[in-house]
Amino acid sequence: MDWKQLWEIASAPDNVPIVALIPLLAFYLYLAFKQAHANDQLIEQLDGDAALAKTHHRKTWPFKAGWQKEVHVWPFLLRVEFLAAIIVTIILMVWSISLNAPLEEPANPNLTMNPAKAPWYFLGLQEMLVYFDPWIAGVVMPTLIIFGLMVIPYIDTNPLGSGYYTWKQRKFAIGTFLFGFIVLWVAMIMIGTFIRGPGWQWFWPGQTWDHNRLIYEVNRDLPDLFGITSNWAKGIFGAIVVGGFYALGGGAVHAYFRRTNYKNYTRMSILQYSIMMFFLLTMLALPIKILLRHLLHIKYVWITPWFNV
Amino acid sequence: MADESNANGSNGKKTGILERVTGGVKSDIESLRTDMPAKVKEQVEILKAPTKTQVYTSIFRHKHDDTPRNRALGVLSNVFLHLHPAKINRDAVRYNYTWGMGGITFYLFIVLTFTGVLLMFYYHPTKVQAFRDVLYLEHDVPFGKLLRNMHRWAAHLMVIAVWLHMLRVFLTGSYKKPREFNWNIGVLLLVFTLLLSFTGYLLPDDQLGFWAVTVGTNMARATPGLGHEGPFGPQLGMTPYNDVRFGLLGGSIVDANALLRSYIWHCIGIPIVASVLMIVHFWRVRKDGGISGPAAVVLESEIKEARR
DSSP: OOOHHHHHHSSSSSGGGHHHHHHHHHHHHHHHHHHHHHHHHHHHHHOOHHHHHHHHOOSSOOTTTOOSEEEHHHHHTTTHHHHHHHHHHHHHHHHHHOOOOOOOBBOOOOOOSSOOOOOOHHHHHHTTTTTTTHHHIIIIIHHHHHHHHHHHHHOOOOOOOOOOOOOOHHHHHHHHIIIIIIIIHEEEEEEEIBBBBGGGGBBTTOOOOOOOOOOOOBOHHHHHHHOOOHHHHHHHHHHHHHHHHHHHHHHHHHHHHHHHHHHHHHOOHHHHHHHHHHHHOOOOHHHHHHHHHHHBBBOOOOOSSSSSO | OOGGGGGGTTTSSSOHHHHHHHHHHHHHHHHHHHHHHHHHHHHHHHSSSSSSSSSHHHHSSSSSSSSSSHHHHHHHTTGGGSSSEEEEEEEOHHHHTTTTTHHHHHHHHHHHHHHHHHHTOOOOTTTTHHHHHHHHHHTTTTTTHHHHHHHHHHHHHHHHHHHHHHHHHHTTTTTTTTTTTHHHHHHHHHHHHHHHHHHHHHHTOHHHHHHHHHHHHHHHOOTTTTTTTSTTTTGGTTTTTSHHHHHHSSSSSSSHHHHHHHIIIIIIEEEEEEHHHHHHHHHHHTTTTOOOOOOOOOOOOGGOOOOO
């Protein structure tokens, strides 16, 4: 166990935000799910008691009949904002006094940094480069992430859970979002920061970064496994595999979704449904490609003269 | 004669210029002796109630005694505070619900603008001077190190705050009708926050920034159709000297032009666009009915299905 190496990575000034992100995310997820749990219990209670549902104020917060519904922004909201600003300022001050912003040697195009890492918030995309070519990992995926986020309000037809934390009313939406955000974005950033060393090789936390380490790993392409050699056949084979992934995956998701989310399924138009399918399957393609690489050492699935997937 | 209308000459007698002057000075002194103490007294009385002075009332347009009306006016008659409504739902002030992350993000943007403007006084976006300016800031400028540290850490914190804000908005379903459009503005603001941070990364012109931006912009080479290494890029005539990466860097390598471009995007271009989007974002929060919750829970059985 090389504690010095571990400390060097964790204490690198620019890695501090990532180290801070772990407890912050854990705390806020706890806070969210605590409230979601309380709301879910209330929903269950009201579902079983129609009389209570008519009179209950429908929140888990304290409530008395005589209380005013509204409060003045000044001072009740502004004091909270003012306090938040002060607390953030204090945190920033302490952080800025105690920890210096990193400054390396002057830029030198002739001396490549190894590992050369992107800013920490893009390390998930850089980690994706292991599994996909740059045109997918660096251009198509980021674009699809942005558009995928933007279509969310238009494909989520579930009218429940607007304005309060809940889990039981929105399992599919919240599960999908957390999978994308926590597993495919944050966890990939963690891997890119703490695991990837020189040559973007995998070093377990505490393992010494060996700049001379070589990995004897032979990656194959999927068509090779089937003994396909001609370029035409490879292109057609890959198109069938990728098309088959979307067709079969779509079928599987359809079978799952209409059973578990029947009401949302009936509410969705064909356009909403197919957009959801496309983004969901494209998102799932990443972990599938990761598994293919690590379990079967497969580099490309679809090979054409112009692009590889 | 003109003299006849003169106060000193109305009786027709000619007064000498000396008499006229001394008479005038005498009356001036007399008025100073009698009027001024009275005016000073008056002034002291006025200053005893400074909130009634013209200067004060021109700045603060209403009284400040603690009445509901004044509480509301305090918010509504202030250009910065009138972003808020005068009154909000009593549960909407609970930071357990909002985590305050949107507001913290905005506050960090203000901190970054402030420290950023101060940093600009010491920084030249040229290959010769950029790195030296950072050294100068670190070692010679009073509080320069603190300034740079604070700008950097506030930037990182802002990225985290934006993510947590998005997480909260998602988990509370706050993007749902009627807030779909504002969610989209928010996604754009998320992208611009990351781009702001990314363009700032190159500016110290050190190895860290140089290679991070090299890695980042090398992706642009692979843009389908628009990059010289991307699918169908070469077929569409893309070379290292005319593709989208060239446009981003102002050259085929990360050099002086790239430094200037990222400086201008960082300090002028993106902040303007982001500010406009922020204005829209905040405006829509109000127009879409204020903050989304904490709202009353809705039961499955209460949903009326729209006829299709």
